[in-house]
Amino acid sequence: MDRVDAPVATGPGGDRMSAPEPKLVCRGVWKVFGHRGDETLRAMGPDPSGDTLSAAGLVPAVRNVDIEVGEGEIFVIMGLSGSGKSTLVRCLSRLIEPTAGEILFQGRNLLAASDSEMIELRRHAMGMVFQHFALLPHMTVADNVAFPLEVQGVSRAERSERAARMIELVGLAGRETAFPRELSGGQQQRVGIARSLAADPELWFLDEPFSALDPLIRREMQDEFMRLQSVLKKTIVFITHDFDEAIRLADRIAIMKSGAIEQVGSPEDIVLNPATSYVREFTGAVSRSKVVKVTRLMGPANGGSPVKTVQENASIADAAPLFNDGTDCVAVTDAQGRVTGHLARPAVIDMMLQG
C-alpha cells in the first residue's frame, strides 16, 4: 500500500496550520461488511490485502485509515464514489460502527463511549450536513433548524431565538415559516447548514454538502461556507468527490481510493508532489499557479523595497497581475502587514508558464 503521510505542518506553505492541537484522531480504522467481519479481520493479522478479505466473503469499505484533524482546520476527504469516504465519515461519528481501530475525540476514545454518552456527544459536540439535505418534510424551516435543540429539551423560547440567529447567519431570514418542499436546493442546504450549527458543535461534518446542487449555486455555497468558517472557526471534516472543491476549500486533503488513504497533505503538497499515479490523475488538470502560494516561491526580504505588496496566503495566479507593468519584485506581507519575503518576477513567470 503506497501511502504518504504528510506531517501536520509541511514546508513554508504550512504556516496556516502550524502545529494545531489534533481535535480528532483516527488510528487504524477498518470497516468491513460481511458475516462476522470483526473476528475474521482480527484473525487475518494487521494489514490483510483486498483479495484475502474478499476470499473470506468480506467487503472492505474503509481500510486501515489513520488521520488527524487539527483544531479549527478544514480537513477534506476526497474520493470518487465507492471509495469509502461516506463510510469513513460515518465511522468518525459512529453512525456506522467501525470494525477495528480507534477514534479519539479530544483524546477520548469514541468507540468506548456508551450509547448515552454518544447521544450526549452528538447533541453538543457534533453537527452534520447531508448530501440530500435530510430535512424533515413535516416541519417548517424554523422547526427544522430548532430540531436538534428540541431533541435536547431546550425551552421553546430559547430554541426559537437560537434558530432565528442561525437562519439569519445562513441568509434565510424571512423564510422561517416555509416548508422544505417550497425551497430551492441551495436554500434547503442552507437550512441543513443552519440546523447543523444550531447546537454550536465543535466538530462539523459535511458529507458532500454541495454535490446535489447546480454548479453556479455550488460555487456560491462554497463562498458562503468559507465566509461562515472565517467567523465560526469550527473543526471541519468535509467530504467531496470534486477535486476542485477540495483544492478550493481545504487546509489539508486526504485522497481515498478503495477504502484506503492514498495521500494526505495541503492542496499545494498534493498538486506539486502527488504521491501515487492515482493522485496524479487528479492533479494533472489543475493549474499549479492557482494552488501554489506566494510563500513557496518567495525569497528572503533583502535589497530594495518593492512598491507593491501581496498577502502571503495569495496564490501565484493572484499575484501575477502585479507584474504586468514590468515590476521586478513584490513584497509578501503577513496578516499584520509585516514584510516576510520578496517575490521575484522570474519565479512567477516560470510557474505561470507551467500552467
Place this chain on the structure above:
Amino acid sequence: MTGTVASRPVGPVPAIATSLRLWIPAGLVFVVLWLWGRDVLPWAFDYPRSWVPPVRDWISDAMKWLMNDASLGLFTFREMTRAIAAVIDVPYQIALGLLSGGATVLGVLVSPIGWVGVTAVMGLLGHFAGGWRLAALTSACFGFIAIFGQWTSAMVTLASVLIAVPLGILFGLFLGLAGYRWRGVGRALIPILDLMQTIPVFAYLVPILILFGFGPTSAVIATLIYAMPPMTRITMLALRRVPSDLQDLGHMVGCTPRQMTWRVMIPSAKESLMVGVNQVIMLSLNMVIIASMIGAGGLGFDVLSALRRLDFGAGVEAGFAIVALAIALDRLSQAFADRAQVPLHVHGGFIARHPYLFGGLLTLILSALIGLAYPAVQSYPEAWQISTGTFWSDLVRYININYFDALESVKNFMLLNLLIPFKRLLIGLPWVGVAGLLALSGWCLGGVRLGLLTGGLTVLIASTGLWEEAMITVYLCGLSVVIAMLIGLPIGIAVAMQDSLWRGVRLVIDTMQTLPSFVYLMPAVMLFRVGDFTAMIAVVAYALAPAIRYTVLGLRSVDPSLIEAGRAMGCTPFQILTRIRLKLALPEIMLGLNQTIMFALSMLVITALVGTRDLGQEVYIALTKADPGRGLVAGLCVAAIAIIADRLIQAGAHRSRVRLGLADERANGDS
C-alpha cells in the same frame, strides 16, 4: 458501498431449456394419470376419507376446552375474553348512543346528536380537510342517508367503524413498529399477516363469536383482524423507506430511540402511513357490513335480510346508503392524507387557534338545543323520507317480465358451454397430479422452497377432504379472473394513454373499490337470481378494478425515453404498444392479475350467500351451524389457494422483471 454481500437466491432456479425438458414428460405423466389412472390409482382422484385427519374436531375440541376449562390462574380464559369484550363495549355504546341514541352507558343515558348535528359536523370535517367541495360532498352523502330513511342503520354501522378504526390503526402501527425494529418479529409477522388477509372473514367469525359472545363487540374484533394487516404492512414498508439520511440525522442530533421513532421516523413516513389509515377505514366499513351476521346490525343487516326476503327495493336502498357512507369516509380520509401543512405558529386565543373544534362544538350544542324545540332537527321526520324501494322492486319486476328470456338464455348458454364443462374438467383432475404440476411450477419459477410450498399446500388441501369444494372454488375464481382480465386489459390499454379518459375511469374504479363487497351481490341477484353464474358476475364486477388499474399503471410507468427511442426508429403506434409498452408493463400486469385473484377469492366467499357449492359455502354453513373447526379448516383451504396463486405469480413477475433488467437477480421478490 453498504452490504454488497453476495447472497444467492434460495435454491437453484432451473433455466428455461431444462424446464422445457422437465415440462414435457411431466405433462405426459399427468395426462396419462388423468385419462387412464382412475381404475389403477383411485386414491389419487378421490382422497380417501380414512386419510383425513380429524383436524376440524381437534379445533372444535380446542375451542370447547378454551371456553370451558382453560384457566389463567386467577381467572379463566372465558372470563378474560368476556372482559375484553366488555371493555370494548363501553366506547361502542357511547358512540352508538351519540349517533343513534337510546344507549345507556354505566347507568347514564346518552342522548343522540341528531341528524342535523352529525351532517353539519361531517361537513365541517370536510371543509377542514379539503375545502368547500369536500364539505358539500360529505354533507350531501349524510343528507342522502337521512332523506332515504337509512339514518338509524347507517349510524349503527358508523358507530362500529368509529370504534374499530382507531383500534385498527393503533394495533397496526404498533405491530408494524415492532416488525420494523426487530427483524425477527418482522419475519414472523409476514406469514401471519398473509393468513389474516387470505382466510375468509366468515371462517373466523365463529371462533370470535364463541370467545367474545354474540354482539357488536365481536363484530369490532373481527373487523380488527380483517382491517389491521394492511396498516401493519404499510407501517413496516413506510418506515423502511424513510431515507437513511434522515435516520443519520436523527442519530447526529442525538435522538434517543423514542425520539427517533416519534419525532423522525413516523412523521417522515406520514404520507404512506395515511394510505394505511385510509385502508383501515375502508376495510373496516367493508367488514362491519359483513359482520352484521354476528350481531353488528346496521346497514349490512338490512342488506342481508333484504337478500333473504328477496326484497330488492329495501336491499338497494340500504346498498346505496352503504355507498354514500363509503364515499364520504374514503374522500375524507384521503383528503386528510393530502392536506397541505398549515403554518404551526398561529397566535391568538383558543377559538382562533382551533376554529374547527370550536365550530364543531358550537354546531353540536346549537343542534341539540334546537332539537329540543323542533324534533325534526333531532330525528329526520318520517313524512319527509323518500322511499325508492318500490321503484327498484318495480324495475326488477319489469326487467324480469320483459327480459327474462334474454337474460335466462345468456345465463344458460354460459352455464352449459363454459361453466359446467370447466367445472367438470377441474373436478375430474387427480389431486396427486395437480400437486405435482404445481410443485413443478413453483420449482421452475422460484426454486426448491417455492416448489415445496406450492406442492405441500396442494396436498394439504386434499388432505382436508375438501378437494372437490376447493376445485369448485378454483373453477369459479379462475373463470371470473379470466373474464375480469379479458375486460380489464383492453379497457386499461385503451385509457392508459389518454390522460383525460384515465382520470374519468380512475374515478369510477376508485369508487368501485370503496364499495363493500356486499353491494355487488344485489344487482347480480336481481338479474340472474341465485347460482354459479350470478356469483361469477358479482366476482367479475368486484375484481375488475385492480385488473384495469394495474394495467394502466404498468403501461404508464414505462420509461418514456424507450418510447421515444421506438418512435425514432419508426415504430408504428401499434408496434410501440405491443413491442415496447406491453412487454415492459408485463410484471406490473402480472401483479394486477395477482390482485384480481385476491379480490376474486375474497368476493367468492361472500357469494356463498347466493348458493354456490364451493369452499365459501362450506365456511358459510359452518357459520350458520356455529362449527368453528369446520369453518376454519375450509377457510385455511381458501387461504392455501390464495397463497399458492400469490407466490407463483409473484415469482413469475419477479422473473420477468429480472429478464427485463428492471430488478436485481438477488432480491428475490417481497414474499
